């Protein structure tokens with residue numbers, strides 16, 4: 001059973017919910033896009049239904065709510081440190097099924113990695129509930145069906161935005177009292193087919209993997225990729241960050257440690273003490289990214305591939321590099337390697 005609720009009533013509900021929750025959803029920022037006179041859509045606190053962008057995929061994903069682009073982890077003085085404070089308000093995030101699946105991938109990285117859990121991620125994640133927005137349209141770069149991320153049943157509320165009203169299904173008792181209206185038979189539906197669809201290549205053994213890493217296919221990216229990192233900052237599953245200690249000018253022994261989103265595609269990302277550096281070419285960095293999204297993550301966590309097929313990296317790349325084309329090239333390279341080995 002669901003509800004049909006007109007925008008006027010939706011706004012009253014959002015107002016009530018806002019007393020208990022910070023509500024995040026895709027929001028338009030005018031003239032803040034990549035080119036002059038273009039807008040950008042990214043996650044921010046919304047107050048009313050008119051703030052929410054339904055007809056365009058957000059340029060940046062909902063991950064920024066839980067793992068912000070930059071945040072202070074702790075403050076330090078000469079002899080002690082104090083964890084940064086956070087709001088205790090609950091959080092409700094409206095997102096599409098692929099992004100909901102991306103949060104699960106991030107949870108594995110931040111909370112189940114080698115027995116450690118990241119306290120700064122955990123303390124936000126524990127306050128979050130999810131509302132899934134039904135995809136009533138899709139984009140030519142979506143390939144969620146291939147990745148199996150077109151569906152989810154892990155949400156508190158399902159929302160279908162229609163002309164001047166919402167269809168809502170409430171699964172979580174915490175929200176039952178907020179919603180009422182005309183009772184209708186509404187259940188969340190999912191996209192069943194994308195224009196973009198392909199077979200994910202399998203790497204059968206370590207020997208093939210080693211040969212694939214040395215395959216000339218990666219050299220192409222030394223010319224094409226400008227190592228800007230745009231593909232990773234928009235990716236809902238990328239989680240790399242760097243930390244910086246900021247010291248205060250009045251007393252340089254006092255300061256704060258911040259972490260900031262970083263990118264494996266940018267030169268210097270893998271620099272280590274002692275002058276060691278890995279993946280020094282754009283091709284090597286691309287190889288790392290593609291294998292991480294379509295092989296290594298699954299090898300480590302066993303369940304599924306890291307990529308959720310949102311297609312944002314394809315849209316954002318200034319050099320028109322498509323991760324789908326890269327994976328397809330990887331499939332051909334694997335075939336070649338396997339044929340040679342016979």
Ligand code: SF4
Pocket residue numbers: 231234235236237238293306307308309310311312313314323
């Ligand atoms: S399509 Fe690109 S941006 Fe989206 S999850 Fe996959 S790698 Fe990340």
Ligand code: SF4
Pocket residue numbers: 224225226227228229230231232265316317318319320321
């Ligand atoms: S693949 Fe595209 S977006 Fe990613 S680093 Fe290279 S040029 Fe930038």
